[in-house]
Amino acid sequence: MGNPNDSSDEPASKKSRTEAPTQLSKDVENKLTAALSTQEELEKLHQEATNEVLAVEQKYSKLKKPLFEKRDKELKHIPGFWSTAFQNHPVIAQLMMELDQQILSHVTELEIEDLEDIKTGFKISMRFSENEFFSNDLLVKTLKYDLSKGDAKTECTEVNWKPGQEEKVTDASNLFMWFTATESLDDGPDEVASQIKDSLYMDAIRFFKNELTEEEMYNRDMDDMEGIGESDDDDDEDGDGGSDGGEEEEDDDEA
Amino acid sequence: MGNPNDSSDEPASKKSRTEAPTQLSKDVENKLTAALSTQEELEKLHQEATNEVLAVEQKYSKLKKPLFEKRDKELKHIPGFWSTAFQNHPVIAQLMMELDQQILSHVTELEIEDLEDIKTGFKISMRFSENEFFSNDLLVKTLKYDLSKGDAKTECTEVNWKPGQEEKVTDASNLFMWFTATESLDDGPDEVASQIKDSLYMDAIRFFKNELTEEEMYNRDMDDMEGIGESDDDDDEDGDGGSDGGEEEEDDDEA
Missing domain, CATH: 1.10.287 (Helix Hairpins)
Structure with a gap:
C-alpha cells in the first residue's frame, strides 16, 4: 500500500513525526x-x-x-442597576468578592464601545458615583488586539486611590482588580471581557431582572457561534460552576 | 444617592441578588x-x-x-498524509495514543462537509485502507446542533470490528474512540471536532509539512475570532501543553 506508517505489527511510533518532509519523494x-x-x-x-x-x-x-x-x-437612573446585573451573571458573579460588590455598587453607567476598526478591539467604560475607594469618576479599560502578533494588550485609566485604599482593594477584590489590570494577553481575547461584552452588556436588563433561564443562556451561546466550528467552551456559563466570590474562574474537574 | 447597595460600611451581601425585581418601585x-x-x-x-x-x-x-x-x-495519493497531519497537530496529537496512530495510518481520505444549513452542523468522513481493526472502508461522524435546546448530537457509522479488536481498541485508543462516540453534548460545539474542522482540515498541508509556526497558529485563531468578543480559550494551541499521547486534553496547571 506504500504507506510508510502501515507496518501494523509494530506501533506507529513518533519517529516519523517531524521527519516526513525530508523523506518526501x-x-x-x-x-x-x-x-x-x-x-x-x-x-x-x-x-x-x-x-x-x-x-x-x-x-x-x-x-x-x-x-x-x-x-x-x-x-442610568435605576439605582444599583449595574451592580445587580453583575451579581446575577453566573460567570461574572464567580469572580466577585464582597469588596467588588461594594465598589461596583457605585457604577452609575457602563458603556462598551468597539474601536473604530472592530477587529482591533473595544473599550469598557464605567462611571462611578462618589465613593470611599478612589476619586476617578470614570475608568476605561481598553482591549487592543495586535493582529500581527496575535495577542492582546489591555490599558486602563490610572486609579486615583484614596489614602490606604489601594492595599485594601488589592488584597480583597477580584473583578475590580481584573478591570484595572493592564498586562498583555498572549492568548487572544480575554474571557472576562468577552463575558462582559457579549453577555452581561448585551442582556443587561435580563440579568438585572434575573430572568435569563439556563436554556436562554445556551441559546445566546449558539447565536454567537456563527462559525459553528468556533471553539467556545465557556463551561461555566451553565451557572453550576461552583462557589461564588471565589478566585479565578477554573475548571470544575480538579480531581 | 438612592442606591440600595450603597451602604458602604457594611459588605454588599448576597441578600439583594435575586430580590431586586420584587423591590422595584x-x-x-x-x-x-x-x-x-x-x-x-x-x-x-x-x-x-x-x-x-x-x-x-x-x-x-x-x-x-x-x-x-x-x-x-x-x-489522497500521498502516503500517510492524514496520519502525519494528525501527529503534527499540537492539540490533536495530545489525544493520540499509539493505537490511534496505527489506526489513523489507514486513513486515505478525510473530508469535512457542512450540513445543508451550516447552522445545524457538519460531518467528518474518513476513508480507510484495509486494516486489522475493522472492515468498514468509510466512517462518518456527524455533529448536529439542536438550536432549540442549545445542545449537540453526534452520530457515527457503526464500526464493524474484526474479532477481538473492539476490546483492544477501546482500552488503548483515545482519538479514535472520540470519533466513534455518539453521546450528545450539552455544551454546544465539540472542542475536538472544532480543532479538526477549523484547524487541522483547513491547514492540512502545513500540518503535514510541520511548518506552521506558533505565531501562525495564533493568527489563525485571530482570523477565526470574527466577533472578537467570541470566547476562544484553546490554551493548548500553543503546543506546549505537555505530554503526547496522553489522556484527555486538560489544563496545564495541575499543581
Missing part, C-alpha cells in the same frame, strides 16, 4: 505542490469570508451604538 | 419598561447581524467545497 513533492496551489485559493476565499463577516459586524456595531446609548441613558 | 418599573423596548430593537438588530453572518459563511462554504474536493483528491 519527488513524486510526492509534485502532488503536494499541486495541492498547495489549491490550498492557496482556499485561503484566499477564507480571508474574503473573514473580511465580509467583519464588514457585517462593523455595520451592525454602528447601527447598535445609538440604541445602546439610548438604553444606557434609560438605565 | 413603580418609577423604576417605568424606566425599565422604556429600556426594554430599546433592548428589543437591539435584539432584533443582533438577530439580523447573526443571520447576515451566517449567510456569508454559507456562501463561502459552498464556494470552498469544490476546492476542498480538488485538494483532497490531490492529497
Whole structure:
C-alpha cells in the first residue's frame, strides 16, 4: 500500500513525526505542490469570508451604538442597576468578592464601545458615583488586539486611590482588580471581557431582572457561534460552576 | 444617592441578588419598561447581524467545497498524509495514543462537509485502507446542533470490528474512540471536532509539512475570532501543553 506508517505489527511510533518532509519523494513533492496551489485559493476565499463577516459586524456595531446609548441613558437612573446585573451573571458573579460588590455598587453607567476598526478591539467604560475607594469618576479599560502578533494588550485609566485604599482593594477584590489590570494577553481575547461584552452588556436588563433561564443562556451561546466550528467552551456559563466570590474562574474537574 | 447597595460600611451581601425585581418601585418599573423596548430593537438588530453572518459563511462554504474536493483528491495519493497531519497537530496529537496512530495510518481520505444549513452542523468522513481493526472502508461522524435546546448530537457509522479488536481498541485508543462516540453534548460545539474542522482540515498541508509556526497558529485563531468578543480559550494551541499521547486534553496547571 506504500504507506510508510502501515507496518501494523509494530506501533506507529513518533519517529516519523517531524521527519516526513525530508523523506518526501519527488513524486510526492509534485502532488503536494499541486495541492498547495489549491490550498492557496482556499485561503484566499477564507480571508474574503473573514473580511465580509467583519464588514457585517462593523455595520451592525454602528447601527447598535445609538440604541445602546439610548438604553444606557434609560438605565442610568435605576439605582444599583449595574451592580445587580453583575451579581446575577453566573460567570461574572464567580469572580466577585464582597469588596467588588461594594465598589461596583457605585457604577452609575457602563458603556462598551468597539474601536473604530472592530477587529482591533473595544473599550469598557464605567462611571462611578462618589465613593470611599478612589476619586476617578470614570475608568476605561481598553482591549487592543495586535493582529500581527496575535495577542492582546489591555490599558486602563490610572486609579486615583484614596489614602490606604489601594492595599485594601488589592488584597480583597477580584473583578475590580481584573478591570484595572493592564498586562498583555498572549492568548487572544480575554474571557472576562468577552463575558462582559457579549453577555452581561448585551442582556443587561435580563440579568438585572434575573430572568435569563439556563436554556436562554445556551441559546445566546449558539447565536454567537456563527462559525459553528468556533471553539467556545465557556463551561461555566451553565451557572453550576461552583462557589461564588471565589478566585479565578477554573475548571470544575480538579480531581 | 438612592442606591440600595450603597451602604458602604457594611459588605454588599448576597441578600439583594435575586430580590431586586420584587423591590422595584413603580418609577423604576417605568424606566425599565422604556429600556426594554430599546433592548428589543437591539435584539432584533443582533438577530439580523447573526443571520447576515451566517449567510456569508454559507456562501463561502459552498464556494470552498469544490476546492476542498480538488485538494483532497490531490492529497489522497500521498502516503500517510492524514496520519502525519494528525501527529503534527499540537492539540490533536495530545489525544493520540499509539493505537490511534496505527489506526489513523489507514486513513486515505478525510473530508469535512457542512450540513445543508451550516447552522445545524457538519460531518467528518474518513476513508480507510484495509486494516486489522475493522472492515468498514468509510466512517462518518456527524455533529448536529439542536438550536432549540442549545445542545449537540453526534452520530457515527457503526464500526464493524474484526474479532477481538473492539476490546483492544477501546482500552488503548483515545482519538479514535472520540470519533466513534455518539453521546450528545450539552455544551454546544465539540472542542475536538472544532480543532479538526477549523484547524487541522483547513491547514492540512502545513500540518503535514510541520511548518506552521506558533505565531501562525495564533493568527489563525485571530482570523477565526470574527466577533472578537467570541470566547476562544484553546490554551493548548500553543503546543506546549505537555505530554503526547496522553489522556484527555486538560489544563496545564495541575499543581
